Amino acid sequence: MANEKPKNEKRKGNARRRRPAFQMRISTKYAPRKVADGQPLSCIKNTSLTPDQMLDLFRYLKLTRLVEERIVNLYRQTKVVGGVFRSLGQEATAVGSAYALRSDDFITPIIRDLGSVFVKGIRPRQIFAQYMAKAWGPSGGKDLNVHFGELDKGFLGPISHLGDMIPVMTGILLAARMQQKNIVGLAYIGDGGASTGAFFEGVNFAAVQKLPLITIAEYNRYAYSTPTNLQTAVRNLAEKAAAFGIPGYIVDGNDVIACYEVTRQAVDYARSGRGAVLIEAKTYRRKGHAEHDDQRYVPEGEIEWWEKHNDPIDRFEKFLLDEKVATKERLDQIAADVMHEIDEDCEWAESSPMPEAEVAAHGVFDNSIVPPAFRPKILEN
Amino acid sequence: MSTALKKEHKLERPPRGGMSTLVEAIRQGIWEEMERDPTVFCIGEDVGAYGGAFKVTDGLIDRFGKERVIDTPISEAAIVGAACGAGLMGMKPVAEFQFIDFISCGFDLLTNYAAKCRYRWGANIPAVFRGPCGSGVRSGPFHSLNAESFFLNTAGLKIVEPATAYDAKGLIKAAIRDPDPVLYFEHKKLYRLPRLREELPEDDYIVEIGKARTAREGRDVSIITFGAQVLTALDAAEELEKEGLDVEVIDLRTLAPLDKEAILASVKKTSRVMILHEASLTGGIGGEISAIISQEAFEWLDAPVVRLASIDTPVPYSPPLEDYYLPQVKDVLDAARKLASY
Numbered sequence: 223m224a225n226e227k228p229k230n231e232k233r234k235g236n237a238r239r240r241r242p243a244f245q246m247r248i249s250t251k252y253a254p255r256k257v258a259d260g261q262p263l264s265c266i267k268n269t270s271l272t273p274d275q276m277l278d279l280f281r282y283l284k285l286t287r288l289v290e291e292r293i294v295n296l297y298r299q300t301k302v303v304g305g306v307f308r309s310l311g312q313e314a315t316a317v318g319s320a321y322a323l324r325s326d327d328f329i330t331p332i333i334r335d336l337g338s339v340f341v342k343g344i345r346p347r348q349i350f351a352q353y354m355a356k357a358w359g360p361s362g363g364k365d366l367n368v369h370f371g372e373l374d375k376g377f378l379g380p381i382s383h384l385g386d387m388i389p390v391m392t393g394i395l396l397a398a399r400m401q402q403k404n405i406v407g408l409a410y411i412g413d414g415g416a417s418t419g420a421f422f423e424g425v426n427f428a429a430v431q432k433l434p435l436i437t438i439a440e441y442n443r444y445a446y447s448t449p450t451n452l453q454t455a456v457r458n459l460a461e462k463a464a465a466f467g468i469p470g471y472i473v474d475g476n477d478v479i480a481c482y483e484v485t486r487q488a489v490d491y492a493r494s495g496r497g498a499v500l501i502e503a504k505t506y507r508r509k510g511h512a513e514h515d516d517q518r519y520v521p522e523g524e525i526e527w528w529e530k531h532n533d534p535i536d537r538f539e540k541f542l543l544d545e546k547v548a549t550k551e552r553l554d555q556i557a558a559d560v561m562h563e564i565d566e567d568c569e570w571a572e573s574s575p576m577p578e579a580e581v582a583a584h585g586v587f588d589n590s591i592v593p594p595a596f597r598p599k600i601l602e603n
Numbered sequence: 604m605s606t607a608l609k610k611e612h613k614l615e616r617p618p619r620g621g622m623s624t625l626v627e628a629i630r631q632g633i634w635e636e637m638e639r640d641p642t643v644f645c646i647g648e649d650v651g652a653y654g655g656a657f658k659v660t661d662g663l664i665d666r667f668g669k670e671r672v673i674d675t676p677i678s679e680a681a682i683v684g685a686a687c688g689a690g691l692m693g694m695k696p697v698a699e700f701q702f703i704d705f706i707s708c709g710f711d712l713l714t715n716y717a718a719k720c721r722y723r724w725g726a727n728i729p730a731v732f733r734g735p736c737g738s739g740v741r742s743g744p745f746h747s748l749n750a751e752s753f754f755l756n757t758a759g760l761k762i763v764e765p766a767t768a769y770d771a772k773g774l775i776k777a778a779i780r781d782p783d784p785v786l787y788f789e790h791k792k793l794y795r796l797p798r799l800r801e802e803l804p805e806d807d808y809i810v811e812i813g814k815a816r817t818a819r820e821g822r823d824v825s826i827i828t829f830g831a832q833v834l835t836a837l838d839a840a841e842e843l844e845k846e847g848l849d850v851e852v853i854d855l856r857t858l859a860p861l862d863k864e865a866i867l868a869s870v871k872k873t874s875r876v877m878i879l880h881e882a883s884l885t886g887g888i889g890g891e892i893s894a895i896i897s898q899e900a901f902e903w904l905d906a907p908v909v910r911l912a913s914i915d916t917p918v919p920y921s922p923p924l925e926d927y928y929l930p931q932v933k934d935v936l937d938a939a940r941k942l943a944s945y
Contacts, residue, residue, distance in 0.1 A: 360724060361723055361724045364722060364723050364724070369723060369724070371691075371724055373691060379724065381715055381716060383715050386680075386684060386712055386716055387684075388684070389680055389681040389683070389712065390684045390685070390687050390688040390691075390712075391688060392681065392684060392685050392688060393684055393685030393686060393687055393688020393691075393692075393696075394688040394689070394691065394692055396673070396685055396688065396689055397688065397691075397692035397693070397694045399670075400644065400670055400671070400689075401692065401693075401694075420711070423676070423678035423679075423680040424680070427675060427678055427685060431673075585721055585722045585725065586721065586722050586758045587721065587759070587761070587783045587860075588727065588783055592783075592860055595758065601898075
């Protein structure tokens with residue numbers, strides 16, 4: 223009988239089964255660094271990225287910002303149906319992190335991660351058509367902006383209910399493991415979305431199952447109008463990793479190279495079977511929740527400070543020039559090429575018809591089994 | 604020794620067909636689908652080694668392993684979300700709610716994600732969400748729910764609830780093979796009811812989703828019902844037969860999409876209709892069926908459509924209270940007599 227064994231032997235037996243003592247594992251290697259006043263910020267220099275890859279990153283950053291600016295123009299021309307959501311000032315987080323994935327890996331962004339959607343191969347024309355509720359958009363006019371998916375590209379669009387996509391991504395990874403696919407999943411969430419129950423349930427389940435889920439929590443200081451101190455009592459969102467028993471990282475979300483490097487490290491960790499990771503990206507939301515939001519809740523001068531001193535594209539441009547990765551002319555050429563693509567894609571999207579009204583009745587179920595939900599004829603017989 | 608705590612017997616593979624209770628029929632159905640199709644898997648709380656709170660998944664983990672019979676944390680949002688994600692990857696999850704009352708914790712992902720994916724961007728989620736529902740077993744306000752009317756107003760979810768062992772097996776197999784999300788409600792009072800034991804066919808069969816069944820043919824009054832109330836209706840019908848009243852009982856089997864054709868055919872046959880269900884009256888499925896009948900078969904009616912349901916309270920615990928809450932055979936008898944003499 224076990225209880226008749228000498229005490230020390232029993233203790234030894236238990237010790238083998240015990241989990242390692244708790245350690246708060248938060249890496250701050252890529253966290254924002256203070257610089258001397260007046261010194262403009264750049265990006266971290268220690269990187270495995272090739273010059274071509276860096277220019278690719280620059281292209282995605284420019285593409286994200288310029289596409290959003292074009293959407294705002296379309297909005298002012300009343301061509302957009304509904305609201306416009308910007309990622310101004312936080313493009314580096316989405317672009318840098320998604321760039322660390324393989325093409326068969328999955329992302330599920332939130333509304334401020336348009337850059338990651340482009341990195342996954344979605345074209346600007348699809349986004350323009352979505353914003354204008356056109357028939358040629360990937361949802362055919364049934365849903366908004368990035369609310370769609372292309373599973374063969376590893377892109378899973380979000381829904382408005384924040385946090386919900388984290389358990390869904392956990393399911394993607396659970397299935398991938400059953401199908402013996404060695405892919406990782408990257409789910410984005412904000413400082414507001416990290417307050418939801420679905421976030422906790424999803425990350426917890428992934429952690430228990432040791433699934434390769436990388437959650438990027440973007441600390442952009444506002445959830446609609448609510449500041450982060452009314453959202454959570456932790457100082458850093460990465461501290462929430464301790465609740466799941468997974469490692470946490472803090473990264474400078476406005477340094478595209480740091481975002482790439484930290485995600486690459488997390489991807490290696492997750493893909494090797496060690497489980498889930500939580501990355502917190504420190505950034506700043508320079509626009510309101512949506513285009514209509516006048517940001518009256520933001521202290522005076524705050525937005526201007528970030529615009530002037532901590533813009534992710536300015537920082538990366540400075541890095542590329544300082545490190546002589548590219549000349550100013552080369553960067554301008556990339557921006558011009560991006561603009562050309564945007565013009566072409568926008569024209570395509572504008573030329574799309576609006577959807578036929580009766581399309582609304584189709585596709586609730588497989589219509590070969592359940593007929594479309596046509597408007598019923600009233601008192602016909 | 605810890606082995607002393609282990610199950611004394613490992614449950615063998617269930618027989619194909621044979622005499623079965625309703626719970627055994629569901630287990631057979633899931634087992635056969637998991638053997639037939641490697642993409643089918645089970646996920647839920649305590650579904651693995653324990654075999655589920657009501658033993659619907661008993662023995663599955665021994666046969667199919669913990670990769671395909673997944674025990675989860677107490678996280679219904681994670682269960683539904685993970686089933687959705689796996690469904691998008693081409694898997695066919697069978698997700699269990701330990702009691703259907705806890706479906707409220709997964710409500711958001713069911714109604715906003717599972718139900719809307721195909722419509723929004725054409726991606727179907729072939730998942731089954733199942734669990735024990737129903738009152739009459741003295742389980743109180745949190746283990747007795749009938750949840751169908753929470754979901755009837757959400758486009759994109761099919762809802763089924765069997766009342767016989769044959770249908771239980773045929774419907775679970777149809778639900779697993781269905782390309783869209785299906786809520787599969789199992790009335791816990793019926794699980795092991797000796798009266799429902801029946802000989803199941805050996806061959807593979809399904810019961811088509813969307814088709815009602817005539818549980819009893821009759822000419823005078825129609826009772827439209829489903830789940831455990833089918834038995835209440837049949838018991839009442841037997842009593843009424845002695846009085847010369849010929850009652851028809853329609854077992855809906857599928858609650859969404861409703862088999863309007865079968866409902867209207869019975870109305871046109873008897874012209875006197877009672878809708879009987881176990882969930883509370885107000886906002887229940889009876890209102891919807893009644894509206895369909897009055898709009899589409901008004902001139903066939905000889906009496907007002909009668910709804911008989913539980914009272915508008917939570918499900919109470921103590922037997923006298925729960926019996927008052929639920930519609931009883933006596934209530935059906937009274938209502939049917941009034942309908943017949945209207």
